[in-house]
Amino acid sequence: MVAVDGLGWWGVPLAIFAGAIRVSTPYLLVSLGECITEKSGRINLGLEGVLIMGAMAGYGTSLATGSAWAGVLAAGLVGALLGLLHGLLCSLRRVNDIAIGISIMLFGTGLAFFLGKPLVQPQAPMLNAIPFGFWSSSPQIQSALQINPLFLIGIVLAVVLHYAFRYTRWGMQLRIVGDSADAALALGLRVLPTRILATVIGGFLAGVGGAFLSLYYPGSWNEGLSSGQGIIAVALVIFARWEPLRCLWASLLFGGAGALGPALQAMGITSGYYLFNAAPYVLTLGILIATGSPSRTLAGAPGELSLVRN
Amino acid sequence: MKPVEMVAPATGALELEIMGMSKRFGDVVALDDVSLHIPAGGFHALLGENGAGKSTLVKCLVGFYTADQGTVLVDNREVQIANPKDASQLGIGMVYQHFTLVPSMTVAENLVVARGALPAFINWHEERARLSDFMATLPFKIPLDKPAGSLAAGEKQKVEIIKQLYLQRRLLILDEPTSVLTPDEADEALGLVGDLARQKLLTVLIITHKFREVTAYADAVTVLRRGRFAGSGALPELTIEHMAEMMVGSPVAQDVAPRTQHTPVADVPPRLLIDQLCAQGDHGLPVLRGVNLSVRPGEILGIAGVSGNGQKALVEVLTGQRGKTGGTVLVNGLPYSGRRKEQTLNKVYSLPEEPLRNACVASLSVAHNMSLRNYDKPPLARWGWISQRAMRKQANGYVETFRVKTPGIDARIQTLSGGNVQRAVLARELSHPVELLIVANPVFGLDFNAVAETHARLLAARNAGAAVLLVSEDLDELLELADRIAVMSDGRIVFETPAEKADVRELGHYMAGGHEETEVMQ
Numbered sequence: 001m002v003a004v005d006g007l008g009w010w011g012v013p014l015a016i017f018a019g020a021i022r023v024s025t026p027y028l029l030v031s032l033g034e035c036i037t038e039k040s041g042r043i044n045l046g047l048e049g050v051l052i053m054g055a056m057a058g059y060g061t062s063l064a065t066g067s068a069w070a071g072v073l074a075a076g077l078v079g080a081l082l083g084l085l086h087g088l089l090c091s092l093r094r095v096n097d098i099a100i101g102i103s104i105m106l107f108g109t110g111l112a113f114f115l116g117k118p119l120v121q122p123q124a125p126m127l128n129a130i131p132f133g134f135w136s137s138s139p140q141i142q143s144a145l146q147i148n149p150l151f152l153i154g155i156v157l158a159v160v161l162h163y164a165f166r167y168t169r170w171g172m173q174l175r176i177v178g179d180s181a182d183a184a185l186a187l188g189l190r191v192l193p194t195r196i197l198a199t200v201i202g203g204f205l206a207g208v209g210g211a212f213l214s215l216y217y218p219g220s221w222n223e224g225l226s227s228g229q230g231i232i233a234v235a236l237v238i239f240a241r242w243e244p245l246r247c248l249w250a251s252l253l254f255g256g257a258g259a260l261g262p263a264l265q266a267m268g269i270t271s272g273y274y275l276f277n278a279a280p281y282v283l284t285l286g287i288l289i290a291t292g293s294p295s296r297t298l299a300g301a302p303g304e305l306s307l308v309r310n
Numbered sequence: 311m312k313p314v315e316m317v318a319p320a321t322g323a324l325e326l327e328i329m330g331m332s333k334r335f336g337d338v339v340a341l342d343d344v345s346l347h348i349p350a351g352g353f354h355a356l357l358g359e360n361g362a363g364k365s366t367l368v369k370c371l372v373g374f375y376t377a378d379q380g381t382v383l384v385d386n387r388e389v390q391i392a393n394p395k396d397a398s399q400l401g402i403g404m405v406y407q408h409f410t411l412v413p414s415m416t417v418a419e420n421l422v423v424a425r426g427a428l429p430a431f432i433n434w435h436e437e438r439a440r441l442s443d444f445m446a447t448l449p450f451k452i453p454l455d456k457p458a459g460s461l462a463a464g465e466k467q468k469v470e471i472i473k474q475l476y477l478q479r480r481l482l483i484l485d486e487p488t489s490v491l492t493p494d495e496a497d498e499a500l501g502l503v504g505d506l507a508r509q510k511l512l513t514v515l516i517i518t519h520k521f522r523e524v525t526a527y528a529d530a531v532t533v534l535r536r537g538r539f540a541g542s543g544a545l546p547e548l549t550i551e552h553m554a555e556m557m558v559g560s561p562v563a564q565d566v567a568p569r570t571q572h573t574p575v576a577d578v579p580p581r582l583l584i585d586q587l588c589a590q591g592d593h594g595l596p597v598l599r600g601v602n603l604s605v606r607p608g609e610i611l612g613i614a615g616v617s618g619n620g621q622k623a624l625v626e627v628l629t630g631q632r633g634k635t636g637g638t639v640l641v642n643g644l645p646y647s648g649r650r651k652e653q654t655l656n657k658v659y660s661l662p663e664e665p666l667r668n669a670c671v672a673s674l675s676v677a678h679n680m681s682l683r684n685y686d687k688p689p690l691a692r693w694g695w696i697s698q699r700a701m702r703k704q705a706n707g708y709v710e711t712f713r714v715k716t717p718g719i720d721a722r723i724q725t726l727s728g729g730n731v732q733r734a735v736l737a738r739e740l741s742h743p744v745e746l747l748i749v750a751n752p753v754f755g756l757d758f759n760a761v762a763e764t765h766a767r768l769l770a771a772r773n774a775g776a777a778v779l780l781v782s783e784d785l786d787e788l789l790e791l792a793d794r795i796a797v798m799s800d801g802r803i804v805f806e807t808p809a810e811k812a813d814v815r816e817l818g819h820y821m822a823g824g825h826e827e828t829e830v831m832q
Contacts, residue, residue, distance in 0.1 A: 166419075169428035176423055179412040185374075186410040187424060188395035303413050303459075 011140055012263050018144035019259020020252050021151055022217045026051065026209035026226075027251035028154040030233035031240065032161060033205030035247055037083075038237055039165065040198035041178035041191075041304030042090060045101025047206040048230030049108020050082045054210025056116040059221040063124035071124070072150070072211045079207020080200045082108055087196030097306055105230070119221045127216045150212050154248070157205075161244035174198060178302035206230060232284060239287055241300040257283045323350040323513040324384050324401060324480040331380030333366050340366040341377070342537045348481075348530070350385075351510040353503075355528035356517045357557055359757040363537040364517045368483045371515075372397040372404045384481075401480030405470045405487050413459030417469055420458050424473045444476055449498055462618025471499050475506075484516040488523060494818055495616070496520075500527050519757055521550045522786075533557055557758060580604035581642060581746050581777035582628075588636035589623050597623040599801035600637065605777040607745070610768070612792030612809070613781040616821050620801040621781045622663070625750045628779070629660045631668070641746060657745035659683075661752050663781075665735040672724035676716050677705035679723045680738045708737035729760040736767055744771050750781040765791060785817060797821055 030047050037044045044050075054075035062071030086104050090097045130152075133145030165171040177184045177194045184191050209229070214221045236254060240246035261276035326348045333341040341363045348354040358364045370377040373391040382389055384400055391397050397404075411420050422428070422437050441454060452469055461469065467487055474482050482503060488496035504527045506512040518524060524531060525545060532542040533556040541556035582605040591597040597620045605611045615621050626632035627639070630648025639646045641656045652658070662668035670679045681701045684690055690700045705719040714733045716726055723731060732752070739747070749768060753761040768791060772778050782788050788795050788809075795812050797805040797820040805820040807813075 167432050167434065169430050169432065172419070172423050172428060172432065175415065176412050179414050180410070183410045183412045186394055186404075186406070188393065188398065300414060 009267070012267055014140060014144050015263035015266055016256050016259045018146075019263055020256035021147060022255070023258040024251040024255025025148060025151045025154060025212050025217075026229050027233050027236060027254050028158070028248060029150065029209035029212065030206045030230055031236045031247040031251055032154065032157055032244055033202035033209075034234050034237045035161065035202075035240070035242060035244055036174070036205075037199050037202035038242060038305060039174050039178045039302055040195045041181065041302050042087070042097050042195050042199055043101065043234070043305060044083065044086050044104070044199055044202055045098055045231070045234060046082065046086055046104025046108060047101075047202070047234060048226065048228065049105040049112075050079045050203050050206040051108075051210040051213070051230040052112040052226050053082060053108040054079045054207030055214035055225055056112040056119065056210075056221060057207070058211030059124050059214040060116070060119050062126075062215055063119065063122055066125055068125045068127045068215050071215055072127070072208055075207040075211035076204040077207070079210065080204040082207075083200040083203020084196065086203065087199035090199070091192045091196060113223050116221055116223075124215065124221075126219055127212070129216070148212065148216050150208065150216070154251075158244045158248040165244070175302070178304050180303050206233075209233075232280065235284055235288070238301075239284075239291065242302060243300070254280050254283065321478070321511075322480065323352075323507065323510045325350045325386065326481055326513060326515070327383040327386070328367075328371065329381045329383070331367065331370060331377045331382075333370055333375060333377050339537050341370070343379075344534065344537075344539050346532050348513055348515060350513055351507050352530060353507045353514045353516070353528050355524045355531045356515060356534065357519075357524070357531055357553060358534035358540070359557055359759065362534040362540075362557075364534055365485060366537075367534070368404065368485060368515065368517065372402055372483065398477070401478075402483070403474040403477055403479035403481070404483040404485065405467070405474060406485055409458075409466045409470060411458035411461075411466055411469060411473075414457055416455050416457055417452055417461075418454040420469065421454075421473055421476050424477060441476075445472075448472060448475075449502060462616070462622075465618060468495070468499060471503070475502075479512065481513045481515065484514065484518075486517055486519065488518065488520065494821075496523065497526075503527075519761070521553065524553070525550065554758060578606055579643065580606050582779060583640040583643075584637070585640075586637035587624070587627065587634055587639060589627050589632055589634045591623060596635075597801055598627070598634075601798075601801070601803055603779075603796055603803055603806075605746070605779050607777050608772060608775050609793040610772050610778040610780050610791055612788035612795040613779065613798050613803075614785055614788050614795055614817055614821060615783070615798035619799050621750065621783075621798055623801075624798070625660075625662055625748060625781055628658075628748045629662055629668070631662075654687075657743055658748070659739040659742075659744050659746070660748040661732075661735060661739055661750070662748070663751040663754055666724060666728070666731050669735045669739075670723050670731060673722055675720045676709070676714070676723050676726070676734055677702055677719040680705045680708050680719075680734060683738055683742070708734070708741060711741070712737035728754075729756045732756060732760065732764065736764065740767055740771055744774070744776040747771055747776050747778045748781075749778060751783060752780075753784070753787065785814060789814070 030051060034044060034047055057078040058071035058075030061074035062068045065071070082104060086100055089095055089100045127148060127150070129146035129148045131142065131145065132147055133142035136142055165175060173189055174194060176187065177189055177191050181191050210226070213225050213229070218225070232254065236250045237247060240250045257279040260279045261273055264276055265273055326346070328344065328346040331341055331344050332339070344363070344367055346354070356364050356367070366375065369375045371382065371391065373393040373396050376392065382391060389400060391400070412423070415423070418438065418441055421441060422432065445452070445454070452465065452472060458466065458469065471484075471487065484503070487499065500523060503512065503514055507514050516523070516528065528545050530542065530544050531548055531553060533540045533553060535557065543552070584601055584603050587598055587601040588596060589598040601620070601624060603611065613621055613624070623632055627634050628648060630653070641652070641658060644656070646652050646656065660669070666672055671682070678701070681690055681704060685696055685701065690696055690704065702719060708714065709716060709719060712733045714726070714737065715730045716734075723734060726734065747768070752764050752768065756764065765787075768778060768780065780788065780792055789812060792809045795807055795809050795817065796803045797817055799820060805817070
């Protein structure tokens with residue numbers, strides 16, 4: 001099969017662009033949330049479970065209320081609840097945030113599959129995209145420029161967070177708590193409430209990211225919905241060195257890599273389809289190896305993160 | 311000083327009175343009925359050995375701990391200090407022994423967040439202008455845009471003091487503020503604080519082990535011993551001998567190991583020879599830029615320098631904690647890269663700074679830590695099996711010989727006080743024949759007796775024929791112990807002199823980076 005209509009092979013970058021935006025949105029939302037959480041000195045590995053719970057809750061609510069946006073809100077609230085659970089449990093003495101994160105991941109995934117059984121068949125109302133390609137007559141361009149508002153919200157959020165970490169009291173306090181609990185105490189800041197709140201916000205965003213999966217792309221509820229986006233997003237935050245704007249670029253990069261396989265398939269190249277689908281994971285490994293160094297410490301890491309604390 | 315926005319409602323030095331303060335931790339009485347009075351503008355020194363209760367007292371005062379008993383009067387009014395915020399509201403600030411800077415934030419950000427009441431949105435332009443104005447009034451220069459974590463210990467401590475001055479404190483508590491500063495830096499810092507006290511802008515309470523600083527700056531002294539008041543007096547009437555006596559409770563032997571006359575080192579090949587050594591720091595920047603030095607058996611080579619000029623990296627390369635990027639290190643003429651095998655073969659031992667972090671596994675027991683050098687060798691190990699009995703026997707022996715105060719050899723080493731961790735490491739490193747000893751800031755934060763003891767052990771190792779490389783930020787220590795002194799600046803050795811010909815002024819000149827000027831002039 002040769003590419004139809006006027007675009008020819010230009011269809012591949014276009015499809016990757018469109019795919020990048022679609023695929024990157026959950027990465028973006030989850031990684032921004034995790035960025036906030038990690039800046040406070042906690043790591044929430046449970047976001048994969050939060051994401052899937054969010055997807056299920058969002059789909060179910062959309063089905064029940066008929067409003068996809070109500071679904072997004074419900075997904076966020078469920079995510080926030082799971083974040084609260086993580087935050088509270090980790091505030092107990094001698095509780096390790098990584099272990100709690102893994103249990104939240106398994107708990108969230110399992111609970112979502114259990115509660116979501118009746119949601120596999122019915123079709124819930126979906127989120128609408130904004131047609132930015134209205135000026136073009138090419139259906140490919142039109143479909144590529146169908147952009148979901150959640151992606152735009154994610155971009156705005158990344159920019160806002162970038163400045164908020166440096167220019168607002170809230171951002172500075174979050175960074176202090178995440179960087180040095182001693183310093184935070186000496187300044188009279190409340191360490192645990194800050195961390196719990198940061199984890200709740202992180203959970204909210206991860207839940208919204210889940211709603212994007214079930215209510216927009218791929219846009220259905222089933223058990224194979226997430227292929228580890230929640231976990232990759234956590235790695236992505238490390239790769240982005242805890243910088244919201246870099247989270248944005250990294251999400252787009254991962255999204256683009258994830259869109260490579262489907263884009264080539266659409267062009268008729270089917271050999272190595274699964275290999276191309278593995279691109280994001282290869283990319284993760286490659287980037288971590290390329291940017292890592294045995295002789296340098298991880299620059300920019302919040303000092304209280306159990307990942308880097310010694 | 312230019313006026314900076316006020317935090318405390320009242321200004322100027324405050325008068326402090328503590329009456330009958332007590333604090334227990336479980337069964338341990340850390341503080342027992344201690345009273346203290348400092349008039350406004352006083353510069354009061356708090357002395358005592360490690361564990362005497364000094365830190366507990368000041369932590370109660372700034373609200374980190376809540377005292378079980380006792381009252382605090384500020385300007386003759388009773389006050390309740392339940393948390394550090396209350397203390398800061400009263401204008402009481404503290405420079406801690408450990409740093410409280412936020413490592414990944416820049417100095418400027420650290421100073422601004424310390425102000426406490428931050429606006430919801432921070433106008434960095436305005437804050438920078440205010441900071442520059444304030445910095446212009448100081449005798450220090452501190453890079454505002456460097457992350458605090460990348461500063462050397464000396465610089466960090468300066469920022470801590472500057473932070474308190476920036477907040478216009480009325481009472482400043484300094485907890486061993488100069489243990490990481492050079493004498494000149496210490497004089498700069500304390501001189502500034504002392505001036506403010508004299509102008510009645512600040513009352514100062516300082517915890518220190520350095521009598522030089524007490525006699526130079528303080529006007530009164532309170533001594534604690536085992537949590538109790540052990541004496542007080544005004545300066546300059548009180549003599550150093552008298553203070554030392556109050557601290558230890560008995561007359562102190564003047565000099566535990568008098569400096570043996572410099573024995574001319576025979577012309578033997580150097581035991582440690584370093585040629586053009588280069589290494590990178592944690593952030594990939596070069597920190598050692600071609601270090602050349604040699605140490606012969608039976609001599610102590612002292613490395614002087616302002617902290618942050620590569621001394622730390624030099625020690626890390628020699629102890630195997632950091633890889634080198636260029637140059638050669640020879641020990642007994644053989645290439646040396648700090649591996650365990652080479653250390654054993656050449657009998658290389660080390661006493662790095664912060665021994666709990668660099669020489670111990672904090673969560674292992676005292677006994678395990680004491681066997682880290684030889685757990686895999688007879689008599690501790692046979693056929694690959696470690697004998698617990700032999701290990702415990704060795705540990706008990708060390709504890710006794712080196713007088714390590716520990717609840718037992720099974721206690722985790724991190725529960726010991728700094729001085730006793732140091733003793734435990736000394737015991738492990740010096741109980742076997744030593745050919746090369748690498749030492750860095752060995753008496754950081756140690757009390758009077760522990761300092762004398764550590765110094766005596768280093769001299770004993772030297773006299774027994776070990777080559778000792780002693781890195782220290784304390785010039786007095788180097789002048790007392792070293793046979794030769796080399797100055798390190800900007801990752802290089804820039805000056806070297808026999809100790810008996812060393813001139814403090816000249817050393818200071820090179821430490822401050824004076825070699826560059828000199829080179830140009832020549």
